[in-house]
Amino acid sequence: MRNAALRPLLGLFLLVLPQVVLCQSATITTVAGTGSNIPYLLDGITAASAQIPYPSDIDIDGQDNLYFVYGDNVGTTGTPNVYRISTSGQLSRAYQLPAYFNLTFADGVAVNPAGDTVYVTNYHAITGYVVKMNSKGQTNIGTPFNFSFGMAPLAGLRVHNGQVYVVDQGNSRIVRIGTDSTATIIAGTGAYGYGGDGGSATAARFNSPTALAVDASGAIFIADSGNNCIHKISSGGIVNTFAGTCTNGGFSGDLGPAISAQLSGPTGIVVASDGTVYIADTGNNLIRRVNVNGSIETIAGGG
Secondary structure (H helix, E strand, O other): OOOHHHHHHHHHHHHHHEEEEEEHOOOOOOOOOOOOOOEOOOOEEHHHOOOOOOOOOOEEEOOOEEEEEOOOOOOOOOOOOOEEEEEOOOEEEEOOHHHOOOOOEEEEEEOOOOOOOEEEEOOOOOOOOOEOOOOOOOOOOOOOOOOOOOOOOOOOOEOOOOOOEEEHHHEEEEEEOOOOOEEEEEEEEEEEOOOOOOEEEEHEOOOOOOOOOOOOOOOOOEEEHHOEEEEEEOOOOOEEEEEEEOOOOOOOOOOOOHOOOOOOOOOOOOOOOOOOEEEEEHOEEEEEOOOOOOOEEEEEEEO
């Protein structure tokens, strides 16, 4: 289960990652927030002047608008919201989440390329929800997906080809929600642990995964935080370790093979269009890049 103390650090890394992906350089830029933990989020203000305590996830639509969920149940409405930052840097509330999110943390957010449908997970210790919201400009229209096998708590999620991929962190599984809203377990046995390389992803074991990404081929990358590594599930459903040794957390391996490097509690991951993978190596306070040739290097942070 994600340690609450890591939420500010996780939010920081996730806000950094899209800039790293888009810029492909060593320059880092703050695009939203002043660094204050006192909430100040109003429609129409510049994102740079907003105050965003503990952001937990972001996503970007096909027009490069950025979405984030602010969900610590703070503010005048008492209800978490999804905010949008336009390419011109303006902040607006895109969606107000349903009332049953009042007593939970809204945690993960994903948006489709058109920007007219958003999905949000909550981080609740008993019952996890995934809420789908569409009809842009309307609020409180989402309803929770009903999973017969139960999901709690939930973490990151992403949309790919109309399907939603969700990290069921509390059960160490990955779930896919089809276009018909049917949920299917596609990775993990439901038991914490490590194992399964070279075999079916449904027989693999993970340890409190927190985030995922999907590349253009449909391959899934999982930040297996508790095992200090990144896994890759091929489009054919076979799982293998992609980065990290899956042993004790630490730091090593820069400029060598990613599979031989040490990571420490990775909590965020992004795949660029060219196949380059960016990792929020949270325990090491670093952003690391796995190049298409399989080598790993640090590109941001001082450790």
